[in-house]
Amino acid sequence: xxxxxxxxxxxxxxxxHAKTVILIWILFILVIPTGIMFGLFLFMGSFTIIxxxxxxxxxxxxxxxxxxxxxxxxxxxxxxxxxxxxAKFIPEEYYSAFYGxxxxxxxxxxxxxxxxxxxxxxxxxxFIFWLLRALFCVCLAxxxxxxxxxxxxxxxxxxxxxxxxxxRPSKQQQIMAKGPYRWVRHPLYLxxxxxxxSCPVLTLDRLIFNIMWTFWILIGTxxxxxxxxxxxxxxYLEYSSRVPMLIPIRGRLxxxxxxxxxxxxxxxx
Numbered sequence: 114x115x116x117x118x119x120x121x122x123x124x125x126x127x128x129x130h131a132k133t134v135i136l137i138w139i140l141f142i143l144v145i146p147t148g149i150m151f152g153l154f155l156f157m158g159s160f161t162i163i164x165x166x167x168x169x170x171x172x173x174x175x176x177x178x179x180x181x182x183x184x185x186x187x188x189x190x191x192x193x194x195x196x197x198x199x200a201k202f203i204p205e206e207y208y209s210a211f212y213g214x215x216x217x218x219x220x221x222x223x224x225x226x227x228x229x230x231x232x233x234x235x236x237x238x239x240f241i242f243w244l245l246r247a248l249f250c251v252c253l254a255x256x257x258x259x260x261x262x263x264x265x266x267x268x269x270x271x272x273x274x275x276x277x278x279x280x281r282p283s284k285q286q287q288i289m290a291k292g293p294y295r296w297v298r299h300p301l302y303l304x305x306x307x308x309x310x311s312c313p314v315l316t317l318d319r320l321i322f323n324i325m326w327t328f329w330i331l332i333g334t335x336x337x338x339x340x341x342x343x344x345x346x347x348x349y350l351e352y353s354s355r356v357p358m359l360i361p362i363r364g365r366l367x368x369x370x371x372x373x374x375x376x377x378x379x380x381x382x
Contacts, residue, residue: 130278140210140269144217150224156249158314159322161229169317172228176318177325179226183219184329190215193340206277209270230318237313249311255293256304262292290352296361298352302334303359334359 127134154160167175189195190212203211237245293300309323338358341349 133274133278136207136210136214137271137274140213140217140271143221144213144269147217147221147224151220152253154224154227155308155312158312159227159229159316159319161227162225165226165228167228169230169232173230173318173321175226175228176321179223180322180325180329183216183223184325186215186219188329188333188336192336193344206273207270209273211270213269213271228318230316232317233315234317234320235315242313245311245313249308252304252307252311256301256308259293259300259304262294290356294356296356298338298356298358299334302330306330306359331359 165172165175190199196208199208199211293304297303306327309326312319315323335358338353342353
């Protein structure tokens with residue numbers, strides 16, 4: 114992250130691509146702090162930043178509505194058909210950044226206006242509490258491991274912007290397998306589901322959050338898998354025949370031809 118910000122300070126880039134450099138800084142300033150806030154939300158339990166003074170029922174409806182807004186943005190804009198339609202207005206080189214920016218805005222809305230419920234459903238103590246904390250940390254490490262395994266993962270679309278303004282060609286997507294992608298095709302989603310349910314304090318609003326977001330992740334996993342089958346054809350079909358979607362029940366791909374397959378999500382979330 115720091116490396117990319119330093120690169121944007123190149124006087125030549127600032128002179129020739131000032132607007133793009135500003136966009137890159139806006140993405141970092143918006144999305145990185147929002148991501149940290151979301152991590153705290155998952156770890157600590159839900160919290161209220163702006164109290165709307167609503168009844169319990171209306172507060173829960175607002176929470177559900179905010180979640181749906183994020184789901185619609187995150188899952189709709191990433192679909193190939195929608196991306197093709199937006200190509201009339203947004204250059205391909207900027208679409209990933211547009212997607213990252215709108216995702217950051219929608220997630221920030223969720224965090225800023227989320228209403229915590231006073232109704233306590235469960236509160237783990239002693240051994241279970243620390244077990245859940247350990248599980249959270251292990252899965253968080255696994256999430257970063259999965260990101261690193263992708264190599265060219267570009268959550269903000271910044272890498273593509275930097276290649277564009279530096280006149281370097283975009284990287285082609287490939288199918289290979291390394292890290293957790295040897296066990297499951299979508300390890301980031303698996304880790305995220307476990308992280309969501311690893312909070313030891315479960316209020317009513319957090320229970321609704323857990324159920325809705327888990328359901329959305331499962332749907333998103335299916336849709337992304339379908340898109341990858343269409344994009345990579347027989348190559349991804351072979352990969353999916355050997356590696357399960359979410360639950361690592363058939364061993365790991367590393368036992369045979371471990372370097373043949375990897376979902377490279379340089380331009381995909």
